[in-house]
Amino acid sequence: MKTVAVIGGGITGMSTVYFLNKRLQSSKRDVKVILIEANDTLGGKINTRHDHDFMMETGADSIVTRKQNVAPLIEELGLQEEVVYNATGKSFIYIDGKLMSIPEDTVFGIPLSLESLAKSDLISAEGKVEALKDFYTKNESFTKNDSVGAFLENFLGKELVERQISPVLSGVYSGKLSELTIASTLPYLLDYKNEYGSIIQGLSENKKLFQSNGSKKFLSFTNGVSALIDKMEEKLPNVTFLKGVKAERLEKTNDRYRITLSTQEAIDVDLIVLSTLHSAAQAILQDDELDKDFKQLKNSSLISVYLGFDVPDHLLPENGTGFISADNRELKCDACTWTSRKWEHTSKQRNLLVRLFYKSSNPNYPDLLKLSEEGLLKVALDDIAFSLGLSATPVTYDVTKWHETMPNYHIKHHEIVQSLERKLEQSFPGVILAGCSYYGVGIPDCVANGEKSANWAFEQLTAAD
Numbered sequence: 001m002k003t004v005a006v007i008g009g010g011i012t013g014m015s016t017v018y019f020l021n022k023r024l025q026s027s028k029r030d031v032k033v034i035l036i037e038a039n040d041t042l043g044g045k046i047n048t049r050h051d052h053d054f055m056m057e058t059g060a061d062s063i064v065t066r067k068q069n070v071a072p073l074i075e076e077l078g079l080q081e082e083v084v085y086n087a088t089g090k091s092f093i094y095i096d097g098k099l100m101s102i103p104e105d106t107v108f109g110i111p112l113s114l115e116s117l118a119k120s121d122l123i124s125a126e127g128k129v130e131a132l133k134d135f136y137t138k139n140e141s142f143t144k145n146d147s148v149g150a151f152l153e154n155f156l157g158k159e160l161v162e163r164q165i166s167p168v169l170s171g172v173y174s175g176k177l178s179e180l181t182i183a184s185t186l187p188y189l190l191d192y193k194n195e196y197g198s199i200i201q202g203l204s205e206n207k208k209l210f211q212s213n214g215s216k217k218f219l220s221f222t223n224g225v226s227a228l229i230d231k232m233e234e235k236l237p238n239v240t241f242l243k244g245v246k247a248e249r250l251e252k253t254n255d256r257y258r259i260t261l262s263t264q265e266a267i268d269v270d271l272i273v274l275s276t277l278h279s280a281a282q283a284i285l286q287d288d289e290l291d292k293d294f295k296q297l298k299n300s301s302l303i304s305v306y307l308g309f310d311v312p313d314h315l316l317p318e319n320g321t322g323f324i325s326a327d328n329r330e331l332k333c334d335a336c337t338w339t340s341r342k343w344e345h346t347s348k349q350r351n352l353l354v355r356l357f358y359k360s361s362n363p364n365y366p367d368l369l370k371l372s373e374e375g376l377l378k379v380a381l382d383d384i385a386f387s388l389g390l391s392a393t394p395v396t397y398d399v400t401k402w403h404e405t406m407p408n409y410h411i412k413h414h415e416i417v418q419s420l421e422r423k424l425e426q427s428f429p430g431v432i433l434a435g436c437s438y439y440g441v442g443i444p445d446c447v448a449n450g451e452k453s454a455n456w457a458f459e460q461l462t463a464a465d
Contacts (some may be wrong), residue, residue, distance in 0.1 A: 001030055001031065001032055002031045002032070002271075002461055003032040003033075003267075003268070003269040003270055003271075004020065004031060004033050004034070004269065004270065004271045004272075004273070004461070005034045005036060005212045005267070005269040005271070005272045005273070006020075006033070006036070006273045006275060006453075007035075007036045007042070007259075007272065007276055007284065008037065008275035008276035008280070008434075009037030009039070009042040009059075009094075009241070010042075010043060010044025010045060010046070010245070011044060011045075011228070011229070011443055011446040011450070012044075012275040012434050012446040012453070013035060013275035013434070013435070014035075014042060014043075014229055014233070015232075015352045015446065015447045015449070015450025015451050015454070016275060016434060016450040016451075016452070016453045016457070017232075017239050018232050018235065018450070018456045019454035019455070021236055021239055022459060023458045024458070027458075028260075029461065031243055031461060032240065033239045033268070034240045034267065035240070035241050035242070036242045036246075036261070037243050037245070037418075038244070038245065038246040038247075038262075039243070040243055040244040041057075042241070045059035045060050045402070046059050046225050046228065046229055046443075047226060048223070048224025048225055050224075051396045052308055052395050052396040053351070054306075054340075054346060054348075054353050054396055055224055055343075055345065055346040055347075056346070056353070056355070056398050057220075057224060058398060059224055060224075060442075061220065061225065061337075061343070062086065062218035062220045062225065062343075063220070063225070063228075063443045065216055065218060065441075066209070066445075067442075069444055069447060069448050069451075073228075073447060077228070077231040079227060079228070079231055080222060082223065082227060083219050083220075084220050084222055084344075085216040085218065085219050086217060087217040087341060087343070089320040089321040089338075089341060089342065090102070090319065090321070091161070091320060091322060091324070092318065092320055092322070092324070093164070093324050093326050094123075094323045094324070094327065094330075094331060095163065095325075095327055099317070099320075100122055101121065101318075101320070102164065102168065102324075103116045103122075104116075106164075107203060107210050108169045108186070109164040109165035109166075109168040109169060110165055110200070110203060111131075111160075111200050112150075112200070112203045112204055112210070113200065113207075114200065116325075117131055117160075117200065117262075122163045122164045123159055123160055123163060124159065126159070127157060127159030127160055127163070127217075129144075130156075130158075130159060130160070131136070131156045133157065134155040134156050135197070138197065139155075139193045139194055142154070142182070142190060143182075144183035144190055144409070145183060145415070146181065146182055146411075147179070147180065147182075147411060148182045148186060148189075149161065149176065149178040149179075149180065151189070152165060152189075152199075154201065155198075155199055156200075162326075166324070167326045171357075173185050173408075173441070178406070179411060180408075180411075181410070181413060181414060183335035183410050183414050184409030184413050184414060185409065189202070192205075192206070199311050201347045205225075210347070220343060220345070222345050238253045242261070245261050245263055246261065247259050247262075247284055248261065248284065249284055249285075250285065250431075255270075256268050256269065257269050257270075257430065257431065259272070270430060271430050271431070271460055271461070272432075273431075273432055273456075274431065274433050274434065274435075275434040275450070275459060277405060277437050278294055278297045278299075278407075278437035278438070279294075280295040281294070281297070282431060287428075289428070290420060293416050293420045296412065297407075297413070297416060297437065298407075298408040298410055298425060299404045299408060300359065300360045300361065300403060300404075301361045301402060301403045301405065301406060302357055302358060302360065303357070303358040303365075303368060303376060303399070303401050303402070304355060304356075304357060304400045304402065305355070305358070305376055305379075305397065305398070305399050305400075306339070306354070306357045306397055306398040307349075307353070307354050307356070307377075307384065307394045307397050308351065308394055308395055308397065309352040309353075309390075309392045309395065310351055310395045311351060311390075311392055312350060313338065313347065313351060313352040313353065314352060315387065315390065316338055316352070317389060319342070320338065321341050322335065322337040322341075322342065322354075323335065323336055325387075330386065331383050331387055332379055333357060333358055333383045333387075334358070334359045335357045335382070336354055336383070336384075337355045339353040339354075340353040352390075354384065354388075355464065356380045356383060356384075358376075360406075369401070373399045376399050377394075377397055377399065380455045381394075406441075407437050408437050417438045417439075420433060420438075421433070432456055434449055434450065434452075434453040
């Protein structure tokens, strides 16, 4: 009997075994599928915690609805009745000592229209005039391998990028815009510039792609995002799950592979999908040529702090769902989500639940990383007092450090991944890389990559018949 091993039980790994099992069942193929997960629980960066009538997502808190590939999976898993959507409300940028609203008609802070640009309170009249060059300046040199920051500044101006776009976009992609490529962030912006002659015009012409769900831009589940992982596991009785077991190395044995586990046991398999962080994949493969590429990949970090208060969330100073900080001199946090306002299902009593983010791009991060849980709690409470004017003792809190676990798609990322793919095919045929370290962040991208990996494994199995 053929055996397929998936190493890593995050959303990519779980999607891989789910879609592979689905194809194996429909074709009535007798193949053993094993998932190996170093932690005691599945889900990776998906982890829902319940305490004091609050629900806290210590990792990913939602699924973007604009990407439609997760909808069929939700239906297959029978989770339609549990779907909840984000509440409406303004998003703010904390800048110049106050909360200022991000114009609603934007994508990652980029205006979808001239009207949106004109109405922005974040940009001066001079900055708005500078942004108009987007309409009359042609793209003569930028490709998708260039910096998205340089691209946006060149056509939209420095002020619009620094005050309105960068706080939003760099937060999503965990890095400085100058170090992120167009290809790994928003490749369609270059297409729009080339086709319509203007980034803003291109976004305007394709507005429906970004606003097709109205205010329902994100979704979750009544019992949290972990419901997605739990339902997948429930639907996979034919898959062998090895939890709390680390894959330490692999070696080729004739036409198969032997995986040595932390239990000192070894299993022989035919195909392997490595859906771990790149650092873990590097340690497992132990190959000098691959190391040259692995060492060039970068990770970012963040610290997540939840605070739950025994006070109603209508005490928030604005009718909104949170803010991004554009000035780390006044606040140490990079962003603050008003979770109980954005996601009503997270607070049964409608009391205030907030989540603060501290990222490695923040100049305060090295000092914050050294702090104890109690020290980080104090920093978070100081930020809440300063930004929201709230002084209260939380009834619950959660501090989670995601250190060196957030992929950073820098300028050479795509080139490095392609090199890894070529070398892996030569030295380790029957082994592929998968996951957010290489192919896209966010649950929809990870699910898509998992399905692609499953299709690869199935095609390898059928080709061997």
